[in-house]
Amino acid sequence: MNEIFQQLVNGLALGAVYALIAIGYTMVYGVLRFINFAHGDVFMLGSFTGYYIAPQIAEWFPLPGWAGWTAVMISTMIICAIIGIVIELLAYRPLRNRPRLTVLITAIGVSLLIEYTCQHKAFFGASQKAFPKLLPAGNFTMGGLSFNTTQFVVLGVTLILLAALTFIVKKTRIGMAMRAVSHNSAAASLMGISNTFIISFTFGLGSALAGAGGILYGMTYTGIEPLMGVNVGLKAFVAAVLGGIGNLPGAALGGLVLGVVETYAGGMSGISTYRDGIAFAILIIILIFKPTGLLGSKQIEKV
Amino acid sequence: MKPVNLLVFSAASLLSVLGLPGCKSGGGDTIKVGEFASLTGKEATFGTSSHEGTQMAVEEINEAGGVLGKKLELLTEDDQSKAGEPANIVNKLISRDGVVAVLGEVASSRSLEAAPIAQAAKIPLISPASTNPKVTEVGDYIFRVCFIDPFQGTVMANFANKTLKAKKVAVLTDAKSDYSKGLAKYFKEQFVKNGGTLASELDYNGGDKDFKAQLTTIKGAAPDAVFVPGYYNDVALIAIQAKELGLSIPLFGGDGWESDNLLQVGKDAVEGHYFSTHCSPEDTSPKMTSFVGNYKKKYSKTPDAMAALGYDSAYVLAESIKRAGTTEGPKLREAIAATKDFDGVTGKFSLDAKRDAVKSAAILQIKDGKFKFLETIAP
Known part of the structure; x- marks a missing residue:
């Protein structure tokens, strides 16, 4: 019995990271109608930003410690937002009016470029690195379950970021502009909304969340390497499709469901090898039976 | 193309085809030896160590006058720890560079990929440290200078019984690696034969970062110890996450653990755990001390077992070329197969009928952030 709850805690912590990344996929899809495959690599860059920035920050704030951790989180999110905006500016903006397939293939190219550049010795190198300890280690048991601070922090931070994001999208002027662009970009620009600015803003916001995901992932699993974004990025993409691509709460829900399912599969003797396979089987089943995803709504396409 | 040009062209290409075998049998003033290693990627420290050992041996051999009056020329290629690369590289080394023999890989999966190519070309391949039995079963041109997993698995099963006094053991295997699967199989066979029980058997995929699902199940099964026959990069994360989940029992594994990276990433989480390997730099034999x-x-830096095996693999090849008196594939193959009582850094060993080295294993423990020698187990 204990084990079942323990796995639930493990699964939610993993799912929370998927959720943060899935939101980036879904937001970009919402405004541009294309999948930014380089998003998983922004997540990886988030982990490495944390890795390289932590020793610098430790000179002002003690690490592990809460103040230092907050500083690492915020600076990583800012740096990742800039990275996301730059990727859009250099790789996607010149192709804005080209067929969507062109942009999609470019996104795959950007992803490979980041992965292989980072594997070079002059950058991060290919070997696995240990993510620094950012928070004081605290293991405690409650009713036979063992928790650590990180797991709570991962879930808490994810909830706070999701709430903040929902607020931005639903309650602010810029959020309204994002929704307008997503709904009909031509009409939105006729109403005086700068599409270019909104697209940059969306990339920045999504990449900041991916950066936060990178830090949380590093804190939870310790090992970081330049190819870590491939698998996690794909899973987050599955999560976004599972929840209904273009739908923000759907992406969060999809992430959590996927994380929990995957963790239960991983803990079962005999099928533990197939945990990744199960994630992709879910994608296929969803695409067959409910192509709009769990929370997605039907869209009428005018021909 | 005009007919005359065509004629010249085809004559030239015919010549180049005819010329190639001439190059192979030592036309130049050096003897070309190919090496493929994982210099970058997941198992980068394995390839780096074995390459450094090999490189050092080749330099020593050349300083001492080379073999058959010629210097050895080591052509090293990086396979980036990736499946698919070894086949390309070894093809290139054999058909384009015309090497007389190939040295490499540490990881069994990658040696297995290159072995059929070397076998088909009748170019001997000596693996420094691939322990999966299937590697040399590919054919009579494939050799190794290390022990094999049936032996290593037996050693660790006996170690679990006698030293760890474990009755119930959980096994966590890398389902992607031939090495890990093989070692797990032989360990389980012997451990059950010794009267032990398997608390739970779980798999992961090499390169995973999240092991908490598997470790939670293992914790639920309450074993006395966990056998993790994986590679160091995964083992480090497994040890860290086991500690976080409050799983405070010994972990133990095989030679795939031996890397400084295990200590750098695992830090205090790998403290006190055990693994078997080929030799220890703490060995006081004169060969080892000078090496x-x-x-x-x-x-x-201090060499690890992979470096010592890389070193031995180059010396086995050089001595065999000397004994064969030629670098022609079939004769060289026979000379390597006849290697007997070779006095290597990793101990004195002979190659058996299956072209595997028969030699002892060492068991090390991680203590104070270092690998400490515990005991040697003879075959």
Whole structure:
């Protein structure tokens, strides 16, 4: 019995990271109608930003410690937002009016470029690195379950970021502009909304969340390497499709469901090898039976 | 193309085809030896160590006058720890560079990929450290200078019984690696034969970062110890996450653990755990002492077992070329197969009928952030 709850805690912590990344996929899809495959690599860059920035920050704030951790989180999110905006500016903006397939293939190219550049010795190198300890280690048991601070922090931070994001999208002027662009970009620009600015803003916001995901992932699993974004990025993409691509709460829900399912599969003797396979089987089943995803709504396409 | 040009062209290409075998049998003033290693990627420290050991041996051999009056020329290629690369590289080394023999890989999956190519080309391949039995079963041109997993698995099963006094053991295997699957199989066979029980058997995929699902199940099964026959990069994360989940029992594994990276990433979480390997730099034999001394001078670090095996693989090849008196594939193959009582850094060994080295294993424990020698187990 204990084990079942323990796995639930493990699964939610993993799912929370998927959720943060899935939101980036879904937001970009919402405004541009294309999948930014380089998003998983922004997540990886988030982990490495944390890795390289932590020793610098430790000179002002003690690490592990809460103040230092907050500083690492915020600076990583800012740096990742800039990275996301730059990727859009250099790789996607010149192709804005080209067929969507062109942009999609470019996104795959950007992803490979980041992965292989980072594997070079002059950058991060290919070997696995240990993510620094950012928070004081605290293991405690409650009713036979063992928790650590990180797991709570991962879930808490994810909830706070999701709430903040929902607020931005639903309650602010810029959020309204994002929704307008997503709904009909031509009409939105006729109403005086700068599409270019909104697209940059969306990339920045999504990449900041991916950066936060990178830090949380590093804190939870310790090992970081330049190819870590491939698998996690794909899973987050599955999560976004599972929840209904273009739908923000759907992406969060999809992430959590996927994380929990995957963790239960991983803990079962005999099928533990197939945990990744199960994630992709879910994608296929969803695409067959409910192509709009769990929370997605039907869209009428005018021909 | 005009007919005359065509004629010239085809004559030239015919010549180049005819010329190639001439190159192979030592036309130049050096003897070309190919090496493929994982210099970058997941198992980068394995390839780096074995390459450094091999490189050092080749330099020593050349300083001492080379073999058959010629210098050895080591052509090293990086396979980036990736499946698919070894086949390309070894093809290139054999058909384009015309090497007389190939040295490499540490990881069994990658040696298995290259072995059929070397076998088909009748070019001997000596693996320094691939322990999966299937590697040399590919054919009679494939050799290794290390022990094999049936032996290593038996050693660790007996170790679990006698030293750890474990009755219930959980096994966590890398389902992607031939090495891990093989070692797990032989361990389980012997451990059950010794009267032990398997608390739970779980898999992961090499390169995973999240092991908490598997470790939670293992914790639920309450074993006395966990056998993790994986590679160091995964083992480090497994140890860290086991500690976080409050799983405070010994972990133990095989030679795939031996890397400084295990200590750098695992830190205090790998403290107290055990693994078996080929030799220890703490060995006081004169061969080992001088090897460790020279290696430290050259690379300013302590060599690990992969470096020692890389070193031995190059010497086995050089001695065999000397004994064969030629670098032709079939004769060289016979000479390597006849290797007997070879006095290597990793101990004295012979190659058996299956072209595997018969030699003892060492068990090390991680203590104070270092690998400490515990015991040697003879075959």
